[in-house]
Amino acid sequence: MKTAGSRKARWAFWLLLALAGALSIASPARAAVVVRTAVAYRPVYHPVARTAAVVGTAAVTAAVVGSVVHSLPPACSAVVVGGVAYQQCGSAWYRPQYAGTTVNYVVVNPPR
């Protein structure tokens, strides 16, 4: 009786694991949707460059140097150091840049 019960439990465990695995394969992370705005022939096409590098908003992401965010946390001030524009948000520093026509922000080491 005891062995049959534990065998059943083991079966259920593996079944659940397999299901979870199948589900995770069936629903991969949603890729960015690309909407074409021109019909002209494009010899190279690189939607990844515009979206994939962006990890989220600064408010929820730890300021890892080199990471790129779409928007800044609250209460930042624009600072220019050595001719380069930065945003200082508390102890975190961001360098704005254009990715295509989108302004995003790279987390950088404090420039001063």
Add this chain to the structure above:
Amino acid sequence: MTQRRFAILLGVLASPWGWRADVEAKSAPKVDPAAVAALDKMGAFLRAQRAFTVAAEVTTDDVLPSGQKVKYQGLAELKVRRPDRMRAEINGDRRKQTMFYDGSSFTVHDLDTNYYASFSAPPTLKELAEVAENRYGIDLPLADLFTWGSNQNDAMLKSAVDLGPSTVKGTPCRHYAFRQNDVDWQVWIQDGDAPLPRRLVITTSGERTAPEHDVVMSWNLSAEFPDKVFAFTPPPGSAKIEFTPVPALAGSPKPNPGMTAPAVTP
């Protein structure tokens, strides 16, 4: 021909109730030369315009993380003086920007952040469209206007159909539908001796949700612009930043070594 017959036979076997529609669809001409000719005529007419303003009402689909398809809208006004001047003003839900091309440099100024960036640009609009797209990942607004009707584009057409008369904002037009590898698109071309595109709908057929980009255009072909219209003067409080180059692809330039970013340590 044998392959097509075999395909029809398969269709008949698979769906006996739909055989007639299947045969009709397969026997219809795929690329109507008259539709392609209308496109070429429109392209030639556009290329012949020296200076013009086009005001566009733009609606672009996006898909929320939940999977729901939504529409963002905006207005774009383009001032063009061939061969080497352009100014675009974009006032949309997601961006408010002005772009300037003065024949030697291209600038985009974002009004929300007041940041601008420039790159040194090639001497014609057509080359500018290529450099902006391939090197900087920038789609010029209404980029098709500068490339339309060239033979290279005609060769991409897998289907071209004349859908007959239509009206855009009260103006009589003719409605055409085209298919390429990754996009389906429709254009409404104005009747008469000024064959202008009055509406353009691009469907990204490769995406599961088939998002669309819809542009309704109003034209002024008798515009005259002084040079200063196309010159960028940094507004008060604005700051210059850099473009991050598109990641290196085979044959494309390396990332800009002149970027003034401070050294980054991991």
